[in-house]
Amino acid sequence: xxxxxxxxxxxxxxxxxxxxxxxxxxxxxxxxxxxxxxxxxxxxxxxxxxxxxxxxxxxxxxxxxxxxxxxxxxxxxxxxxxxxxxxxxxxxxxxxxxxxxxxxxxxxxxxxxxxxxxxxxxxxxxxxxxxxxxxxxxxxxxxxxxxxxxxxxxxxxxxxxxxxxxxxxxxxxxxxxxxxxxxxxxxxxxxxxxxxxxxxxxxxxxxxxxxxxxxxxxxxxxxxxxxxxxxxxxxxxxxxxxxxxxxxxxxxxxxxxxxxxxxxxxxxxxxxxxxxxxxxxxxxxxxxxxxxxxxxxxxxxxxxxxxxxxxxxxxxxxxxxxxxxxxxxxxxxxxxxxxxxxxxxxxxxxxxxxxxxxxxxxxxxxxxxxxxxxxxxxx
Amino acid sequence: xxxxxxxxxxxxxxxxxxxxxxxxxxxxxxxxxxxxxxxxxxxxxxxxxxxxxxxxxxxxxxxxxxxxxxxxxxxxxxxxxxxxxxxxxxxxxxxxxxxxxxxxxxxxxxxxxxxxxxxxxxxxxxxxxxxxxxxxxxxxxxxxxxxxxxxxxxxxxxxxxxxxxxxxxxxxxxxxxxxxxxxxxxxxxxxxxxxxxxxxxxxxxxxxxxxxxxxxxxxxxxxxxxxxxxxxxxxxxxxxxxxxxxxxxxxxxxxxxxxxxxxxxxxxxxxxxxxxxxxxxxxxxxxxxxxxxxxxxxxxxxxxxxxxxxxxxxxxxxxxxxxxxxxxxxxxxxxxxxxxxxxxxxxxxxxxxxxxxxxxxxxxxxxxxxxxxxxxxxx
Numbered sequence: 017x018x019x020x021x022x023x024x025x026x027x028x029x030x031x032x033x034x035x036x037x038x039x040x041x042x043x044x045x046x047x048x049x050x051x052x053x054x055x056x057x058x059x060x061x062x063x064x065x066x067x068x069x070x071x072x073x074x075x076x077x078x079x080x081x082x083x084x085x086x087x088x089x090x091x092x093x094x095x096x097x098x099x100x101x102x103x104x105x106x107x108x109x110x111x112x113x114x115x116x117x118x119x120x121x122x123x124x125x126x127x128x129x130x131x132x133x134x135x136x137x138x139x140x141x142x143x144x145x146x147x148x149x150x151x152x153x154x155x156x157x158x159x160x161x162x163x164x165x166x167x168x169x170x171x172x173x174x175x176x177x178x179x180x181x182x183x184x185x186x187x188x189x190x191x192x193x194x195x196x197x198x199x200x201x202x203x204x205x206x207x208x209x210x211x212x213x214x215x216x217x218x219x220x221x222x223x224x225x226x227x228x229x230x231x232x233x234x235x236x237x238x239x240x241x242x243x244x245x246x247x248x249x250x251x252x253x254x255x256x257x258x259x260x261x262x263x264x265x266x267x268x269x270x271x272x273x274x275x276x277x278x279x280x281x282x283x284x285x286x287x288x289x290x291x292x293x294x295x296x297x298x299x300x301x302x303x304x305x306x307x308x309x310x311x312x313x314x315x316x317x318x319x320x321x322x323x324x325x326x327x328x329x330x331x332x333x334x335x336x337x338x339x340x341x342x343x344x345x346x347x348x349x350x351x352x353x354x355x356x357x358x359x360x361x362x363x364x365x366x367x368x369x370x371x372x373x374x375x376x377x378x379x380x381x382x383x384x385x386x387x388x389x390x391x392x393x394x395x
Numbered sequence: 396x397x398x399x400x401x402x403x404x405x406x407x408x409x410x411x412x413x414x415x416x417x418x419x420x421x422x423x424x425x426x427x428x429x430x431x432x433x434x435x436x437x438x439x440x441x442x443x444x445x446x447x448x449x450x451x452x453x454x455x456x457x458x459x460x461x462x463x464x465x466x467x468x469x470x471x472x473x474x475x476x477x478x479x480x481x482x483x484x485x486x487x488x489x490x491x492x493x494x495x496x497x498x499x500x501x502x503x504x505x506x507x508x509x510x511x512x513x514x515x516x517x518x519x520x521x522x523x524x525x526x527x528x529x530x531x532x533x534x535x536x537x538x539x540x541x542x543x544x545x546x547x548x549x550x551x552x553x554x555x556x557x558x559x560x561x562x563x564x565x566x567x568x569x570x571x572x573x574x575x576x577x578x579x580x581x582x583x584x585x586x587x588x589x590x591x592x593x594x595x596x597x598x599x600x601x602x603x604x605x606x607x608x609x610x611x612x613x614x615x616x617x618x619x620x621x622x623x624x625x626x627x628x629x630x631x632x633x634x635x636x637x638x639x640x641x642x643x644x645x646x647x648x649x650x651x652x653x654x655x656x657x658x659x660x661x662x663x664x665x666x667x668x669x670x671x672x673x674x675x676x677x678x679x680x681x682x683x684x685x686x687x688x689x690x691x692x693x694x695x696x697x698x699x700x701x702x703x704x705x706x707x708x709x710x711x712x713x714x715x716x717x718x719x720x721x722x723x724x725x726x727x728x729x730x731x732x733x734x735x736x737x738x739x740x741x742x743x744x745x746x747x748x749x750x751x752x753x754x755x756x757x758x759x760x761x762x763x764x765x766x767x768x769x770x771x772x773x774x
Contacts, residue, residue, distance in 0.1 A: 062451075065444025072441075072473045072519025075634045075764055079521065084633035087765060089479045090471040094451045100468045103492075104483055111489035113482075140451025142458065254463040255454045385454055386466060 017232035018106040019395065021239040022046045023354035028223035028342035029192040030126045035061075035068050039122035040080035042224035042347075046118060047081050050228055053238055055114035057081075057088040060101035060121035061346035064090075066136045068124050077120060086118075094140050095293070096381030097121065098225075098349015099388035103248045105229045115234040121350030122224035133220050137345070140382055142256045153217060155257060155383045156296035157209030162263040163298060164211070167313035171211065173320040175202040177297035178215045178339055180325055185336025187366035190351075192221055192342030216297040221342030225350040227357060242395045243360045245353075249275035252386040260384075264313075266306055268387035269378060273307035276376070276389040284308045287391070288372040289359060290330065291352040293380040294337040300324075303378055304332060307389070326367060334359060334367045349388070352377040356392045396611035397485040398774065400618040401425045402733035407602035407721035408571040409505045414440075414447050418501035419459035421603035421726075425497060426460050429607055432617055434493035436460075436467040439480035439500035440725035443469075445515045447503050456499060465497075473519050474672070475760030476500065477604075477728015478767035482627045484608045494613040500729030501603035512599050516724070519761055521635045532596060534636060534762045535675035536588030541642040542677060543590075546692035550590065552699040554581040556676035557594050557718055559704055564715025566745035569730075571600055571721030595676040600721030604729040606736060621774045622739045624732075628654035631765040639763075643692075645685055647766040648757060652686035655755070655768040663687045666770070667751040668738060669709065670731040672759040673716040679703075682757055683711060686768070705746060713738060713746045728767070731756040739773045 026033075026042045033041060039059060047054065059074040070076070074088040093100040098121040105117035125133060138151050163169055179199055185191035197215060205214040235242050251271035260267070277283060284307065292307075294300040301315040309330055310318050318324055324332040335341045335355040338348060356375040358364045372394075379388045405412075405421045412420060418438060426433070438453040449455070453467040472479040477500040484496035504512060517530050542548055558578055564570035576594060584593040614621050630650035639646070656662060663686065671686075673679040680694040688709055689697050697703055703711040714720045714734040717727060735754040737743045756769045 063444060065442060066448065066450060069445065069515075070518060071445060071515060072471075072634075072761065072764075074472065075519055075631075075761065076522075078631070079634050084635075085631055087629040087631045088472070089483075092451075092469040092471065093453065093467070104468075104487075107487045107490040107492050108483075110491070111486040113486050113489075136448075136450060139449060140454055143455075250466040252454075252457070252464055252466045255451075255458050256463075382451065382454065385451075 018109050018245045019230050019232065019235040019242040020227050020245060020353060020357045021230050021235050021242050022049060022228040023357045024226045025190045025351065025354055026224045027190050028221050028344060031222035035064055035070050035073060035122060035124040036076045036080055038124055038222060038224045039077040039120045043081060043118060043120050043226040046226055046228050047083065050238060053116050054083060054086055054118045056108065056117045057083060057086055058101045058105055058117055058119045059088065059090045060097040060119060060350055061090055061123060062092045062094050062097050063123060063136055063345060068127055094381050095345050096349060096379045096386050096388050097346045099379035099390060102349065102353060103250065103388065106245055106248060109229060109231045116228060116230045118226065118228050119350055120224060120226045121347035123344035123346040124222045125220045125344060126222050130220065145256065145258055152383055154209045156298055157212045159263050159302060160212055160298040166264050169316035172199060173316040174297050174301065175199055175216060176319050177294065177300045178202045181294065181333050181337045181340040184326060184334050184367055185340025188336050188341060191336040191340050192219055193340045212296055218295050218338035218343035221344040223342055223344035223347050225347045225354045227350055227353050241361045243357050244393045244395050246391045246393050247276050247279045248388060248390045249279065250386065250388050253384065255382055255385045257383060264302065266302060266384040268384055269303050269306040272387040272389040276391050280391050282391060287374050287376045289334055289369040290332045290376045291335060291355050292332060292378040294333060294339050300332060307378060326369065331369050334369055349379040352379060360392060360394045397488050397624045398609050398614040398621040399606050399624060399732060399736045400609050400614050400621050401428060401607040402736045403605045404569045404730065404733055405603045406569050407600050407723060410601035414443055414449050414452060414501060414503040415455045415459055417503055417601060417603045418456040418499045422460060422497060422499050422605040425605055425607050429617060432495050433462060433465055433497045435487065435496045436462060436465055437480045437484055437496055437498045438467065438469045439476040439498060439729055440469055440502060441471045441473050441476050442502060442515055442724060447506055473760050474724050475728060475758045475765050475767050476725045478758035478769065481728065481732060482629065482767065485624055485627060488608060488610045495607060495609045497605065497607050498729055499603060499605045500726035502723035502725040503601045504599045504723060505601050509599065524635065524637055531762055533588045535677055536591045538642050538681060539591055539677040545643050548695035551578060552695040553676050553680065554578055554595060555698050556673065556679045557581045560673060560712050560716045560718040563705060563713050563746055564719025567715050567720060570715040570719050571598055572719045591675055597674050597717035597722035600723040602721055602723035602726050604726045604733045606729055606732050620740045622736050623772045623774050625770045625772050626655050626658045627767060627769045628658065629765065629767050632763065634761055634764045636762060643681065645681060645763040647763055648682050648685040651766040651768040655770050659770050661770060666753050666755045668713055668748045669711045669755045670714060670734050671711060671757040673712060673718050679711060686757060705748065710748050713748055728758040731758060735771045739771060
């Protein structure tokens with residue numbers, strides 16, 4: 017068994033710190049508490065070269081943290097980098113190579129303009145499709161249209177994901193957006209890719225998150241606060257989207273979730289809350305269905321009926337999700353894990369999910385290119 | 396136990412292929428032979444963002460290899476990326492998460508000019524020292540001066556590393572430089588950082604290498620050719636160099652080697668050949684000493700006496716090393732492993748080390764920032 021025993025975050029949004037300081041800041045309290053116990057540092061970061069021209073950031077961050085003699089590396093799997101780092105960290109612990117791993121997810125995206133940012137992020141789309149003009153926002157818009165047509169979902173029910181996530185984010189001190197917004201605000205914001213509007217997409221963000229993972233044997237001597245990282249599963253598929261069977265479901269999300277439930281002998285009803293990959297509003301609905309929390313085509317009703325609110329039957333994205341907390345790409349998977357850790361140790365403040373004993377996180381790479389699902393449990 | 400059961404390379408040098416094709420080309424024969432057995436792909440690459448602006452290359456390479464449903468990730472640890480990927484691959488196998496891992500190391504460096512390339516590579520030096528004008532070539536020159544002064548080494552003995560490595564490279568079909576050169580050629584090439592000259596440094600290279608690793612249980616059913624990856628050890632230190640005790644020795648190399656010998660219960664005399672990190676001639680001598688193959692200050696005599704030649708007592712860099720094979724940064728650690736695999740399975744052609752049963756590789760990150768040592772053995 018592998019535990020998370022501590023977490024840290026910077027504020028998400030626009031930061032004046034460079035990427036090295038940003039990464040170090042998220043981890044500094046963890047390092048203060050556990051300096052001598054850290055065996056390895058994994059930095060989850062996709063785009064330091066593209067956005068800020070910084071190379072070797074894992075070494076520079078360990079130097080900034082006075083962890084020079086601790087081995088480090090950087091891992092990149094685009095938007096799923098954070099969960100990939102968690103999978104590597106747990107495997108290194110399971111293999112007995114290390115007792116603890118400090119994982120720092122960081123991205124600094126505000127130094128280039130939106131157009132350049134979009135080019136960078138879209139560069140992992142299949143070249144043929146990218147050259148035909150596909151972007152991540154347009155793919156989400158295609159999905160929203162297909163979903164509305166297929167299941168008769170109301171436009172409002174989809175926009176309500178943004179309202180809920182902004183409300184949750186307003187209770188999360190690190191969230192990029194700190195103000196609740198109304199359904200009108202969402203539906204009156206400018207169109208990005210018809211029918212989806214500005215407030216229905218995650219923003220461009222700077223930010224960093226950190227967690228400390230420990231082996232089962234080692235954890236009790238370090239900390240009383242522990243969360244069991246029960247299982248982590250990965251599913252991958254083609255980066256080509258035009259050949260997919262349908263556009264109202266994401267195959268890798270289905271498969272990763274199926275596997276994580278199978279391996280833990282759990283069912284969706286055993287999960288108390290979910291942190292998922294709401295790059296756009298529609299994705300929250302589709303992913304929750306694909307993971308088995310709602311029947312296909314009925315997720316929008318659950319949204320409308322408030323079931324995914326903080327006090328509902330299955331709260332989704334209590335942190336505010338990508339839409340409100342923000343989406344500094346390499347940090348997102350770690351931010352999800354940090355949120356789950358805070359929730360399960362009862363430290364989530366105003367956004368605390370009551371009696372939370374098990375959480376699930378879903379981190380997606382590309383637009384359904386890969387998905388990584390993790391189930392966490394209180395100890 | 397973890398095995399290498401296959402390897403592949405592109406030609407190193409200047410390539411017309413883009414980074415995706417380059418990576419896929421190195422692995423294509425492995426994939427042809429073992430397509431259905433590949434559980435995970437790790438791409439070792441440091442600078443795709445900086446050099447070519449390609450992101451998410453692990454997904455694009457798996458798509459190019461028709462391995463879409465195989466999970467993949469990218470790992471970066473600057474010049475030690477390749478060995479870091481091997482350490483991760485073996486840990487994932489040891490943890491029982493996968494049976495096999497295809498590791499592809501790739502870098503495409505020829506698309507920017509030398510000045511920009513130098514900026515990119517030096518960006519992981521400590522900012523204060525970098526701003527004071529330190530570069531990797533100048534650090535190697537400092538080391539050569541210190542070494543000559545301290546141990547009375549002849550200038551020629553150091554240059555002979557380049558002569559030997561070019562001769563070895565001339566027998567390696569993938570080497571960037573295919574022609575033997577003379578001592579005069581080396582000593583007459585232009586000064587880069589006094590006293591070291593152009594032919595004493597590794598070049599800027601495009602290239603890719605691949606290996607397939609397998610669990611002990613699974614390997615026999617896949618392949619008769621197997622090499623045991625006995626042990627892999629890492630040592631890390633500060634990226635600051637100006638505070639080091641001396642400049643004729645590299646602490647992390649010493650420590651990584653000590654650990655790898657300790658864990659395998661072996662001694663330098665048990666090793667039949669070494670692939671090491673000859674970013675510059677002087678580094679080959681210093682590293683071989685630090686690993687315990689020669690007494691401190693006597694490595695240059697061994698070089699002079701031909702002990703490190705192919706037919707000598709301890710051949711170093713039979714592949715031609717970084718100086719002659721080339722140094723596409725993310726590929727280098729994998730190229731070393733591929734060379735050891737070919738040597739230990741008796742497939743190294745004209746550069747075959749006779750009766751080779753055990754090989755050691757040493758891959759360095761930065762200028763003594765980190766070192767990873769691995770011992771391999773025939774099965």
